Amino acid sequence: MFIKVIFQVSMIKCSQDSLVINIEIKKKIKTISKDNVIKKGHKIEDFNKYILKNPNTNIVEMDTIIGKFKDNKYIMTLYFRKSKLMLMFIIKKYKSSEVYKVFNKIRNLIGYNLYKIMFEVILTDNGWEFSKPEDIEFNHETGEKLINVFYTEPYSSWQKGRIERNHEFIRYIIPKGISFDNLTNY
Numbered sequence: 001m002f003i004k005v006i007f008q009v010s011m012i013k014c015s016q017d018s019l020v021i022n023i024e025i026k027k028k029i030k031t032i033s034k035d036n037v038i039k040k041g042h043k044i045e046d047f048n049k050y051i052l053k054n055p056n057t058n059i060v061e062m063d064t065i066i067g068k069f070k071d072n073k074y075i076m077t078l079y080f081r082k083s084k085l086m087l088m089f090i091i092k093k094y095k096s097s098e099v100y101k102v103f104n105k106i107r108n109l110i111g112y113n114l115y116k117i118m119f120e121v122i123l124t125d126n127g128w129e130f131s132k133p134e135d136i137e138f139n140h141e142t143g144e145k146l147i148n149v150f151y152t153e154p155y156s157s158w159q160k161g162r163i164e165r166n167h168e169f170i171r172y173i174i175p176k177g178i179s180f181d182n183l184t185n186y
Helices: 034-038 044-053 096-110 112-118 157-173
Strands: 002-014 019-031 059-066 073-080 085-092 121-124 148-151
Touching: 044 121, 044 148, 059 157, 073 096, 073 157, 085 096, 085 157, 096 112, 121 157
Parallel strands: 059 121, 121 148
Antiparallel strands: 002 019, 059 073, 073 085
């Protein structure tokens, strides 16, 4: 829960020897972050606890690369820490349904058992496209939880630094400012 405090600062008296500042609190607003509800059990602290209990876990870092800001497409990347393999998919911008489609295609290709092994843990950021972890965590026919999705803290790209480093290499080939709208998956 956040408490948002809005205040106004004004100087009342100012001289060479002293400064008096009046702070008037305008409003206190209590808000509950939607992200907190979605991310309960999916935070970086939960990831760290899971890894302590399961040290040989397969960890996949997930992120997106943006071309031009006005583009309608992103490149979604999946980096497998153990094998250092990276997969890339073109998806529509800000669409969690696109992420679902990619994972659904992967599940159908490799089967549920291999999916559970390969994608045991996914570590990602707080992007809109990743805002529905249940879409990729569960078998929607049986309700069985297959994998675990965890989120890094905001502005903490170092928590998934391997994929961020690979993004630097991708930028050698596709520099910033190049449009992704003409790219395809095939």
